[in-house]
Amino acid sequence: MSLPSNVSKRRLILAFIMVLAISLGLIIRLGYIQLVTGEELKKGALEQWTKGIEIKSKRGIIYDRNGKKLAISISSYTVWANPADIVESDSTAEQVAGQVAKVLDMEEAEVYERITKKQNVVKIKQWISKEEAKELRKLRIPGIEIVDDNKRFYPYEDFASHVLGFTDIDNNGLYGIEKTYNKYLSGAPGKWVRTEDARGKQLPYDGERVYDAEDGLHTVLTIDETIQHFAEKVAVESLAITKAKGISIVVMEPSTGDILAMANMPQYNPNKPREPLDEEMAAKWDGLSQQELQQEWYDVWRNFSINDSYEPGSTFKTIVAAAALEEGIANLDSQFYCGGFVRDIPGRVLKCVRWYNPHGAQTLKEGMENSCNVVFVNLGRQLGKENLYKYIKAFGFGEGTGIELTGEQSGIIPPNLDSIKEINLATMSYGHGIAVTPMQLINAISAIANEGNLMKPRLVSKLMDNENNIVIENEPEVIRRVISKATSDDMLDMMEGVVSTGSGTSAYVPGYRIAGKTGTAQKVIDGSYAPGKYIGSFVAVAPADDPQIAVLVIVDEPVGAYYGGSVAAPVAGKLIEETLAYLDVEKQFTEEEREEYGYIIEVPDVRNKTMEEAGKILAEIDLRYATESLNIVEDSLIIGQFPLPGTEVSKGSIIDLYLSEEFESNDSIIMPDLIDKSKDEIVDILDDLGLNYRFKGEGLAVTQKPKPGIKIDTNSNIEVEFSKAKE
Numbered sequence: 001m002s003l004p005s006n007v008s009k010r011r012l013i014l015a016f017i018m019v020l021a022i023s024l025g026l027i028i029r030l031g032y033i034q035l036v037t038g039e040e041l042k043k044g045a046l047e048q049w050t051k052g053i054e055i056k057s058k059r060g061i062i063y064d065r066n067g068k069k070l071a072i073s074i075s076s077y078t079v080w081a082n083p084a085d086i087v088e089s090d091s092t093a094e095q096v097a098g099q100v101a102k103v104l105d106m107e108e109a110e111v112y113e114r115i116t117k118k119q120n121v122v123k124i125k126q127w128i129s130k131e132e133a134k135e136l137r138k139l140r141i142p143g144i145e146i147v148d149d150n151k152r153f154y155p156y157e158d159f160a161s162h163v164l165g166f167t168d169i170d171n172n173g174l175y176g177i178e179k180t181y182n183k184y185l186s187g188a189p190g191k192w193v194r195t196e197d198a199r200g201k202q203l204p205y206d207g208e209r210v211y212d213a214e215d216g217l218h219t220v221l222t223i224d225e226t227i228q229h230f231a232e233k234v235a236v237e238s239l240a241i242t243k244a245k246g247i248s249i250v251v252m253e254p255s256t257g258d259i260l261a262m263a264n265m266p267q268y269n270p271n272k273p274r275e276p277l278d279e280e281m282a283a284k285w286d287g288l289s290q291q292e293l294q295q296e297w298y299d300v301w302r303n304f305s306i307n308d309s310y311e312p313g314s315t316f317k318t319i320v321a322a323a324a325l326e327e328g329i330a331n332l333d334s335q336f337y338c339g340g341f342v343r344d345i346p347g348r349v350l351k352c353v354r355w356y357n358p359h360g361a362q363t364l365k366e367g368m369e370n371s372c373n374v375v376f377v378n379l380g381r382q383l384g385k386e387n388l389y390k391y392i393k394a395f396g397f398g399e400g401t402g403i404e405l406t407g408e409q410s411g412i413i414p415p416n417l418d419s420i421k422e423i424n425l426a427t428m429s430y431g432h433g434i435a436v437t438p439m440q441l442i443n444a445i446s447a448i449a450n451e452g453n454l455m456k457p458r459l460v461s462k463l464m465d466n467e468n469n470i471v472i473e474n475e476p477e478v479i480r481r482v483i484s485k486a487t488s489d490d491m492l493d494m495m496e497g498v499v500s501t502g503s504g505t506s507a508y509v510p511g512y513r514i515a516g517k518t519g520t521a522q523k524v525i526d527g528s529y530a531p532g533k534y535i536g537s538f539v540a541v542a543p544a545d546d547p548q549i550a551v552l553v554i555v556d557e558p559v560g561a562y563y564g565g566s567v568a569a570p571v572a573g574k575l576i577e578e579t580l581a582y583l584d585v586e587k588q589f590t591e592e593e594r595e596e597y598g599y600i601i602e603v604p605d606v607r608n609k610t611m612e613e614a615g616k617i618l619a620e621i622d623l624r625y626a627t628e629s630l631n632i633v634e635d636s637l638i639i640g641q642f643p644l645p646g647t648e649v650s651k652g653s654i655i656d657l658y659l660s661e662e663f664e665s666n667d668s669i670i671m672p673d674l675i676d677k678s679k680d681e682i683v684d685i686l687d688d689l690g691l692n693y694r695f696k697g698e699g700l701a702v703t704q705k706p707k708p709g710i711k712i713d714t715n716s717n718i719e720v721e722f723s724k725a726k727e
Contacts, residue, residue, distance in 0.1 A: 057187030058150050059171050060216035062164060062178075064225040065258075065461065071164050071178070071270075073150040073171075077133040079104065079124040081115045085143030096141055103136045104128060115143070126169060127151045152178075158267040158277060160228050162303040163221070163259075163405075163459065166270035175273075175301055177219060177459065180404050184463055184472070187216035217463040217471055222258035227251055230578045231261040238571045239265045242558035248304040248438055249571070251579065252550045254446035254541065256476040257455030259403075260549065260579075268300045304556070306401075306408045309435040313521030313564070314371045314503075315539045316431030316441075320380055321368060322448055322491050323391035326483045329382050332365040332490055338374040348423050350377060368494045369502030371518060373430045380429025385420040388428065389413075394482045395444040396454055397436055403457045411436045431519060442552040445539050448491045449515075449547035452483035491515075496544045503565045507540060507573035511587025511650060512580055516540035516572065518564035523557065533557050538568035542576045549579055587650055603655060605645035611636045614657060622651045627659060640670040642709035658711050673708035674701045674720055682720060692717045699724035 062071035079100070086096055097112035104111075104125050114122045126149065128136075133146050152167045165176020173182035190213035235247040251261040268277055274297055276282035285296055302308070324330045340358035342350040352358065352373045359372050367375030380388060392398065398413035412435035414420045420428075427433040439457060447454040456477040463472040483491075495515035498504045504516045516538060523533040536555045541547045553568040553575070561567055594600050601621050606614035611627075618625050640658035643649060658670060669689060674682050678700060686693045694717060705719040706712050 056149055056171060057189050057213035058215040059152060059167070059187065060185040060218045060463075062185075063218060063220045064223050064228070065221060065260075066224065066226075067220075068225045069155060070160060070221070070223075070225070071152065071154050074153045075130070076127040076149045076151040077130070078126045078147050078149040079128060079133075079136065080145045080147060081122045081124050082143045082145065083115055083117055083119065083122060086115055086141075087143075089142035091141070096144070099139055099141060100124065100136070100144060103132055103139070154270045156225075157271065158269045159225075159232065160223060160262070161267045161270050161273075162264045162301075162305070163223060163262050164270055166273045176303075176405060177221065179406055181219050181460065181463075185216040185219060188214040190214070215466060217465060218468075219460055220462045220464065222253075222256075222260065222458050222461050223262070224260045226582055227579050228261040228263065230575055230582070231263040232265075232267075234571050234575045235263045235265045238553075238555060238567070242555055242560070242567050244555045244559070244567075245557035246304060247556070247571075248552075248554040249575070250305050250438055250442045250552045251575070252442050252446050252457070254449040254455075254547045254550050257443070257446065257458050258461070258476070259457055259459050262303075262305055262459075264304050266300060273297070273301065303405060303407070304554070305438045306403055306405050307437075309409050309411045309437050310535050310554070310556075311432055311434065311521040311524060312436050312441055313431040313519035313535070313537065314373075315445075315517050315519030315537055315564070316434065316436070317368065317371065317376050317429075318448060318491065318495065318517050318539070319391060319395055319397075319444060320376055320383065320388065320429050321364065321494065322395075322483050322487055323387060324364075324379050324383050325487045325490050326391070327383065327387055329387075330364050330379060332363060332494055334364045335361065336364065336367055336372075336375040336378055337361050338367075338370075338372050340374070342374055342377050342426065345423055345426055348426075350374075350426060365494045365497055368517070369497045371498075371503045376429045377426045380425055383429075385417055385425045388425065389417055389420065391482070392428075392434075394454075394480065395440075395447060396479070397434070397440055397444070401437075401439050401443050401457050403439055404459045408439070409437050411440055431521060435524070438552055438554055441539060442550055445541065445552070446550040447482050448488055449541040449550055451485040451488045452481050454479045454482050492541060492544045492547070495541065499540070499569075504538060504540075504569045506565055507538060507569040507576070509573050509577045510593045511589045512542055512576065512585070513544040513588075514540055514542045514573070514576060515544040516569065518569060520562065520564045534562035536562050536564040536567040538564050538572045540572050540576060542580060543585060548583060548585060549576070551576055551579075589650075600648050601651055601653075603641075603643050603645055603647045603649055605641075606655075606657065607638055607641055607645075609638055611638065611657070611659070614638050618655060623649070623653055623655055625655045625657050627657045640709055640711070642707065644673060644709045656710065669712060671704075671706050671708050671710050671712045671718075674704045674718075675708070677701050679722060686718055694719050695722065696720070697722040697724075 059073045061069055064070055086093060093112060093116050096115060097108050100106070101108040101111045106125060111124060114124055136144065137146060150171070152171055154164060163176055165173060165178035167173050167178050171186070173179035173185065178185065231249045231251055235249050238244070239247050247263070247265040249261065249263045250259065252259055266277065266281070269275065276285055285293060288296065338352055338354070338359035340352050340355040350373065353371065359367070359370050362370065362372065362375065364375065364379070392413055397411055399410050400408045414424065424433055443454065443457055456479050458474055458476060460474055462470050462474065464470055492515045495517055496513060498518065499507050499514045499516045503518045507514055507516050519537040519539070521535050522529045523535055524530070525533065534557065536558060537553060539550070539552045541550050551572050553572045555567040558567045589600055601623060603623070604617055604621070606617055609617070615625065636659045638657050638659060642656045672685055674685065679695060682701060696719070699722045701720050702723045703721045706716065
């Protein structure tokens with residue numbers, strides 16, 4: 001046997017080295033795959049094997065300040081299809097499409113197109129009813145899945161639509177609070193995961209996994225549902241009377257900056273934001289192109305209170321007067337003279353609204369009551385452009401207020417002092433040549449009412465979880481102090497005269513002290529004044545001696561009368577009266593009001609009378625009545641009333657009457673009158689009635705809760721406060 005040659009040996013060695021190198025390379029590659037990229041490849045494989053259907057989180061509830069639900073999520077269902085499972089089933093795609101289409105009231109061709117797509121998961125229909133879901137589940141169709149879903153719902157329909165906004169089909173906020181607080185309201189979605197083979201068919205040996213969604217946070221607004229209803233009611237009435245293009249109303253609490261109501265007319269229904277709200281709107285939209293229709297939607301969704309600016313007219317005189325008083329340039333008794341015109345501005349002649357019958361000599365207070373332009377042109381000149389510009393900025397004009405809504409405008413003010421010429425200073429002094437948003441103006445007026453403190457407007461007070469734990473709280477925030485308390489007091493005094501004797505008397509409400517200011521301005525469209533188009537407005541604070549609310553009413557393009565005192569002030573007066581009554585602000589009538597209006601009436605005793613007799617007695621003296629009884633007949637006997645006989649009330653007040661059948665149950669009694677009684681006497685009375693009680697102080701009873709004459713439960717807790725001052 002011959003030995004291998006050297007050439008063969010070299011070839012064998014070379015082959016061995018090559019095999020060794022290849023083996024080593026494969027080992028290194030395998031190690032790299034397993035150690036370095038293993039997790040990533042595992043994740044990729046898992047994605048190929050698994051299919052995930054998103055489980056939507058439940059969107060947080062939006063409450064009003066008193067806990068009433070303004071926006072909720074209702075349970076619904078979404079139908080999904082897995083085309084691969086349908087192909088593998090005993091039924092044909094045509095049969096499945098027919099069954100599904102019949103239950104869901106869809107076109108069979110549309111369902112067929114979706115279930116035959118070359119996709120792992122296809123959505124068939126979103127937001128089906130509980131009945132539809134139940135019927136579809138009964139069919140047990142392979143490849144058809146029903147997933148729990150939720151749908152946004154606004155129980156009050158078009159109520160506060162410009163505040164709440166709305167969501168899209170995926171429950172993402174698009175407008176209003178829904179958009180601003182979307183990340184908090186949305187929560188975190190969950191997932192339904194299962195494994196499947198290369199054909200998309202579910203693998204039977206691996207269990208499904210469900211990762212629960214995390215619900216969104218609940219949002220508590222500063223809006224008061226009752227006051228919002230008041231505002232919307234008077235806005236609708238005003239829209240019908242004035243035939244205006246739009247109405248905007250804002251009610252603010254001056255001490256906190258809380259928005260209690262924000263109403264804009266016309267409104268829309270956030271449940272169906274792209275559908276017309278009435279026949280008139282439907283007729284207007286009929287035949288429009290898609291682009292034109294979309295513009296109509298945007299116009300309806302637009303929140304005038306923050307998204308638009310306008311010339312404030314004479315309501316801006318309050319800012320000029322406050323600046324002059326604060327700088328010590330004038331006081332309420334400073335003398336001015338109105339000759340009807342201002343003629344000493346080069347190239348321009350400005351006139352007062354009463355140019356045909358000038359006001360003549362008057363004080364600053366009288367000038368405010370008369371809304372005299374000449375007085376405020378002269379006041380603005382005395383103030384000077386430096387001071388006026390300083391206070392315009394200080395009151396927040398020219399910048400956003402920070403309200404929690406999108407698209408807030410900054411208004412239009414001069415960019416700098418150099419741009420303010422003599423004519424600009426004059427016209428700005430009575431609210432022309434400057435543009436503000438309603439939110440800026442109501443906030444500035446609230447600062448005047450709030451002892452000079454400018455607040456940041458607040459629409460959301462807090463965010464809570466499902467256990468009502470506060471997660472985020474928005475405390476009232478003072479931006480800065482603009483004027484002193486003394487100036488604030490003088491301004492309220494001056495503005496009160498506008499309502500009691502001046503241009504705003506149509507906002508007067510006997511028993512309530514209202515401070516206000518009217519405003520009228522010609523509209524600016526495309527950079528120039530539009531003939532025949534005006535905005536009438538009225539801003540008010542009430543009560544003037546203890547401000548609880550600030551109200552702004554704007555009437556955009558009214559038909560016929562357009563002055564703020566005619567179209568806006570009456571609306572504000574009605575809204576103020578209803579709101580203060582709701583807030584339990586008691587009317588304080590002056591002696592003149594008692595004599596002139598006969599508003600104070602002594603409540604008669606109608607107990608032990610029939611409903612027919614009581615109704616006649618109350619109607620004769622302009623009092624109304626109400627009862628909780630559901631079975632009222634003419635002979636129903638009245639055994640209790642509130643207020644009690646002898647109480648002084650205003651004309652038109654409601655007297656609550658309690659009928660005998662309402663108290664046949666042993667669980668209800670009439671609350672006795674405990675005022676001016678001793679502690680021993682009250683103990684005997686309450687013990688006899690079997691009531692629980694809690695006392696405070698010594699002496700004779702001065703207050704009690706509940707009030708006398710009303711229906712209470714036998715389990716009620718009675719609180720009585722005593723004072724020795726009565727003895």
